[in-house]
Amino acid sequence: MPAWIARAELTLPDRAGTMPRAMRLLRLSINGDEHRLAAPDHWTLLEVLRYALGLTGSKQGCDKGDCGACTVLVDGEPVLACLLLAGEAEGRAITTIEGLAPAHRRAGGDGADPLQEAFDACGALQCGFCQPGMILSAKALLARTPFPTLEEVHAALGGNLCRCTGYTQILQAVMKVAHEGAGLEAPRPCWATARDEEAR
Numbered sequence: 001m002p003a004w005i006a007r008a009e010l011t012l013p014d015r016a017g018t019m020p021r022a023m024r025l026l027r028l029s030i031n032g033d034e035h036r037l038a039a040p041d042h043w044t045l046l047e048v049l050r051y052a053l054g055l056t057g058s059k060q061g062c063d064k065g066d067c068g069a070c071t072v073l074v075d076g077e078p079v080l081a082c083l084l085l086a087g088e089a090e091g092r093a094i095t096t097i098e099g100l101a102p103a104h105r106r107a108g109g110d111g112a113d114p115l116q117e118a119f120d121a122c123g124a125l126q127c128g129f130c131q132p133g134m135i136l137s138a139k140a141l142l143a144r145t146p147f148p149t150l151e152e153v154h155a156a157l158g159g160n161l162c163r164c165t166g167y168t169q170i171l172q173a174v175m176k177v178a179h180e181g182a183g184l185e186a187p188r189p190c191w192a193t194a195r196d197e198e199a200r
């Protein structure tokens with residue numbers, strides 16, 4: 001543990017409203033920015049993101065590791081933020097959905113990240129609750145396997161549950177980005193592409 005980290009007992013009540021709770025000073029690298037903050041010692045990374053930093057793109061679905069809605073990238077790998085203590089994320093590069101578009105633009109791109117654009121173009125969302133986690137899991141997949149098979153996409157998104165879409169458009173959106181990255185047309189046009197073709 002870095003020497004500057006300290007623990008302190010506050011007189012604030014805990015969630016039950018009675019006992020003092022231990023606080024921890026944290027230093028987190030999130031979307032390229034360094035954050036120093038104090039948070040309850042037992043808070044998960046998801047709680048710190050949402051309730052201390054206001055980064056609410058990471059969703060709190062089941063809060064027990066079942067749904068994938070809280071997925072963020074830690075050192076480029078998908079991690080369930082609801083299962084990771086915030087203190088364990090120190091010294092690691094955390095990426096949330098809020099960081100994708102700025103990173104894309106810093107790299108010289110326009111607009112949002114290509115995966116975000118593809119999810120939009122393919123209509124790969126309804127309520128959108130699963131979408132940040134889906135996109136970040138897909139981001140990690142495409143970083144290590146730029147041109148995955150459909151089975152590899154299925155496997156990479158296997159921990160991200162969606163109650164709304166039936167997954168078809170989500171898979172098409174990921175395949176769209178993979179094909180476009182390889183200079184190819186996606187084999188099964190997504191909804192928007194089909195609509196555009198009809199309009200021609």
Ligand code: FES
Pocket residue numbers: 059060061062063064065066067068069070071080081082083
């Ligand atoms: S909120 Fe983390 S897996 Fe469901």
Ligand code: FES
Pocket residue numbers: 124125126127128129130131161162163164165
């Ligand atoms: S769009 Fe609603 S859970 Fe996926």
